[in-house]
Amino acid sequence: MARLLIVYHSMTGGTRQMAEAAAEAAREADGAEVIVKVAPETGPDDLLAADGFLFATPENLAAIAGVMKAFFDHCYYPVLGKIEGRPYAALICAGSDGDNARKQLERIATGWRLRKVADTPIICTHAQTPEEILAEKMIGETDLAQCREIGAMLSVGLEMGVF
């Protein structure tokens, strides 16, 4: 059975809801085995054991979240050259932008020579004030549907070996 690894970080819940929606759809699709892990608990062995990946991160200070960056920093060289060609997709949760986080994450994945199999959605919470930014987030159904679609596609595609 193929294995899909979903790695995420979330401070105020938005990215967590996105990752969980993708994971739920991936499991319901009856495709690959689905493993969900938070970034600090994910290491090189988790990447090596997976056939495909979904990375989900907030944009913080015009970059991927520091916790997510630490995960990539920790794993980058131990798996370099060992996961080439494996498919991946990404999800970005942002206040109002998200583009730098998307570019940065995709650049890291390109360094690993992963194969991007879906456009990266940027889901904006439209939080503007410090109070709104620090508040727990609630991602809407339409946005979660995009995450579900990617989760299901990855899961089925991996199990069928179409990537």
Ligand SMILES: Cc1cc2nc3c(=O)[nH]c(=O)nc-3n(C[C@H](O)[C@H](O)[C@H](O)COP(=O)(O)O)c2cc1C
């Ligand atoms: C320290 C900090 C920096 C942020 N910087 C950005 C930013 O550069 N661009 C942006 O669009 N949103 C930014 N945001 C907003 C977050 O991306 C947004 O609140 C998102 O929902 C966070 O995801 P989470 O709910 O999974 O933690 C920032 C939030 C924090 C706490």
